[in-house]
Amino acid sequence: MYHYIEYGPTDGPRDDQEKYDRFMERIEAGEKIEADDWMPEEYRVALIKLISMHGISEIMGALPEKEWTPKAPTMKRKLGIMAKVQDEMGHGQLLLRVAEDLMKPYGKTRKDLMEDLLSGDLKFHNVFHMPTKTWADAGMVGWLVDGAAIISQTNMLDASYGPYQRALQRICQEEVFHAQHGEAIIMALAEGTEHQRAILQESLNRWWPSLLMFFGPASADTTGSSKQDIMIKYKIRKSNNEELRQAFLDKYLPRVFSLGLTVPDETVHYDEKEERWVYQQPDWDEFKRIIKNKGPRSKERLRLREVAYENNRWVRQALSKEAIGS
Amino acid sequence: MEETNETSFYQEYEVFSKKSVKAPIQHQFSLLAPNEEMALSMAMENFMRREDVLDVWVVKRDNIRAMTSEERMNWTKRLDNKDYRRTKGTVI
Numbered sequence: 001m002y003h004y005i006e007y008g009p010t011d012g013p014r015d016d017q018e019k020y021d022r023f024m025e026r027i028e029a030g031e032k033i034e035a036d037d038w039m040p041e042e043y044r045v046a047l048i049k050l051i052s053m054h055g056i057s058e059i060m061g062a063l064p065e066k067e068w069t070p071k072a073p074t075m076k077r078k079l080g081i082m083a084k085v086q087d088e089m090g091h092g093q094l095l096l097r098v099a100e101d102l103m104k105p106y107g108k109t110r111k112d113l114m115e116d117l118l119s120g121d122l123k124f125h126n127v128f129h130m131p132t133k134t135w136a137d138a139g140m141v142g143w144l145v146d147g148a149a150i151i152s153q154t155n156m157l158d159a160s161y162g163p164y165q166r167a168l169q170r171i172c173q174e175e176v177f178h179a180q181h182g183e184a185i186i187m188a189l190a191e192g193t194e195h196q197r198a199i200l201q202e203s204l205n206r207w208w209p210s211l212l213m214f215f216g217p218a219s220a221d222t223t224g225s226s227k228q229d230i231m232i233k234y235k236i237r238k239s240n241n242e243e244l245r246q247a248f249l250d251k252y253l254p255r256v257f258s259l260g261l262t263v264p265d266e267t268v269h270y271d272e273k274e275e276r277w278v279y280q281q282p283d284w285d286e287f288k289r290i291i292k293n294k295g296p297r298s299k300e301r302l303r304l305r306e307v308a309y310e311n312n313r314w315v316r317q318a319l320s321k322e323a324i325g326s
Numbered sequence: 327m328e329e330t331n332e333t334s335f336y337q338e339y340e341v342f343s344k345k346s347v348k349a350p351i352q353h354q355f356s357l358l359a360p361n362e363e364m365a366l367s368m369a370m371e372n373f374m375r376r377e378d379v380l381d382v383w384v385v386k387r388d389n390i391r392a393m394t395s396e397e398r399m400n401w402t403k404r405l406d407n408k409d410y411r412r413t414k415g416t417v418i
Contacts, residue, residue: 034395034398036394036395037395038395083375086371086372086375087375089372090372090373093357093358093368093372094355094373097355097356097357097358100358101356109333109336110336110358111332111333111336166355167355170355170373174376313332315335316332316335316360317332317335319335319360319361319364320332320333320334320335320360321334321360322334324361
């Protein structure tokens, strides 16, 4: 359907200036770029990095999530978790397709993405490197982790890259179900026994640094590199990391406090004059270690993916053209 | 079996679906599958669990002749001289 041969990534490092200017005019005019349109290498590379990480994170999140199905307390909750796991796998597949079309000029395929993940070249989201301990975590992941994902993804609903923008419309609709499902778990625990409230608070305390880290560092000074300026320049997203984090705090901190919960940071408050939430920075060195697959559950989660990949190898072989002779 | 066999497992299919009796069939997304039957069942299982759907088509991407980027650029811009194709302003 798409034709890449015409415009491969073979242009020089600065690309063709005329093509670049035309491309930027289209971006500025709010037009959508399609997979076979000419695009600067910088745009293509930034999209591949963003979308492959987003796609693989959906899958890496679904793998540990499914472990909750047998442990969920009621049939309704089990079905809710199952539906969520299927959604995340669907999101992963949609996004991988978008990334794969972008990678075509480099001759890379899904196989390369899976291998890059297992070798550590393709990163997945910091939150999916963390352990889950209690049922409150299942609620917390739905309520606040998916809540954070909704904040960052709705910021890209008008992204300049058409295929990503269209995938996000579907994904964001479904993420709302997950956040509501998580909220329902949280509400049940918040209205429950003393023990239930205690595991809820303990869970929030544990997830707090990961939630702050979710949006990435405010600037490249913190971790050495940041793609956020490129993302904004090319209208892939609208807001920078800190603006997204502030939007998250704005939406969720009042809800956290209204449930009688606290966050493990006594300095947290809203500065009326500055119109922003003040909070203590999480340990960004720890963030760097986590996304380099040195987090508490990185190895186990990668192993889950590897096992799934290896166990299903025979299916890929049995249904390949060579095997069925078509 | 050689590992190289695996790559042909991933064929590109475009997925189209129809939401209601009055709606036209509409492009939804693409997916990778080894054959039409699996493409169809993956489309249903992965993406159509909630929404209304009355029909699904899967088409191998290679079988679609779409406009190229250049053709879209050159062929889809309407010139401002099509008044005669519309009835607006026509004196009857």
